[in-house]
Amino acid sequence: MSYEYIYKPSTVEHAPTLLLLHGTGGTENDLLDVANFIDPNANILSLRGNEPEGPYNRFFKRHGEGNLDVENLKFHAQDLYNFIDEMAEAIGFDRDKVVPIGYSNGANIAGGMLHMFDNPFKGAILLHAMVPFETDNMPNLSKTPVFIGAGSNDPIVATSESENLTKALESAGATVTLHWENYGHSLSMPELQAAKGWYASAV
Ligand code: MLT
Structure with missing residues (x-):
C-alpha cells in the first residue's frame, strides 16, 4: 500500500532520516516541528496513516482504545517496512540511517517493526507506545537504541505497558532509555528535550 507523505531533504550530505508517524487522527504535518527540534539537519519522511478509522487516520486497525488488532498491525508493519526500503531506493536517502519518531498509534507501528525485523532502524523514538504484541521470537536489536x-x-x-515494552526490547539486545513525565498521554517539552538529548548521544 502507498502512503501520502512529505519528504524534506536535508542540506547536509549523508544525514539521518527521521521517519515521522503520527497518532490516531493525525496527519503527516503533526510531528514536523518535533523533528525539526530533535535534529534540524535530518532528512524528514513523514507519513499519513493509510488505515482510516472513520475520519481518523491510523497506521493499523484496533478493536477499541488500547485494544490493538495484532494481525492487522503485523500486516501494516511489514508493508511499512517495505515502503521505507522502496522510498530509500527511489529518493536516495541512506536506509541504514532511518530513525522513526512515533507518537501513540505511530509509536505502536514503529514498535511493531521493532518486534519483527533485525535492527530495522539506526535508533527509534517511541512516544507513548504500548507493547505491540507479545512474542518469544524477538529479532536482534543490538544495534538499535530506543528512547521511550x-x-x-x-x-x-x-x-x-511502558515497562514491559522496555523489557521486550532489552531482551532483543536493544539499549533502551525509558523516560517518565506526568503529562498523561500528551507530548511535553521536557519529554522532547530528553528525546533530543538521547538522540544527540545515541544516534
Ligand atoms: C493504538 O490504537 O495504537 C493505541 O490505542 C493508541 C491510540 O489510540 O492511537
Whole structure:
C-alpha cells in the first residue's frame, strides 16, 4: 500500500532520516516541528496513516482504545517496512540511517517493526507506545537504541505497558532509555528535550 507523505531533504550530505508517524487522527504535518527540534539537519519522511478509522487516520486497525488488532498491525508493519526500503531506493536517502519518531498509534507501528525485523532502524523514538504484541521470537536489536517517552499518569498506556515494552526490547539486545513525565498521554517539552538529548548521544 502507498502512503501520502512529505519528504524534506536535508542540506547536509549523508544525514539521518527521521521517519515521522503520527497518532490516531493525525496527519503527516503533526510531528514536523518535533523533528525539526530533535535534529534540524535530518532528512524528514513523514507519513499519513493509510488505515482510516472513520475520519481518523491510523497506521493499523484496533478493536477499541488500547485494544490493538495484532494481525492487522503485523500486516501494516511489514508493508511499512517495505515502503521505507522502496522510498530509500527511489529518493536516495541512506536506509541504514532511518530513525522513526512515533507518537501513540505511530509509536505502536514503529514498535511493531521493532518486534519483527533485525535492527530495522539506526535508533527509534517511541512516544507513548504500548507493547505491540507479545512474542518469544524477538529479532536482534543490538544495534538499535530506543528512547521511550512515557507518562506516569497516561490514561491510555499503563505504566506496566511502558515497562514491559522496555523489557521486550532489552531482551532483543536493544539499549533502551525509558523516560517518565506526568503529562498523561500528551507530548511535553521536557519529554522532547530528553528525546533530543538521547538522540544527540545515541544516534
Ligand atoms: C493504538 O490504537 O495504537 C493505541 O490505542 C493508541 C491510540 O489510540 O492511537
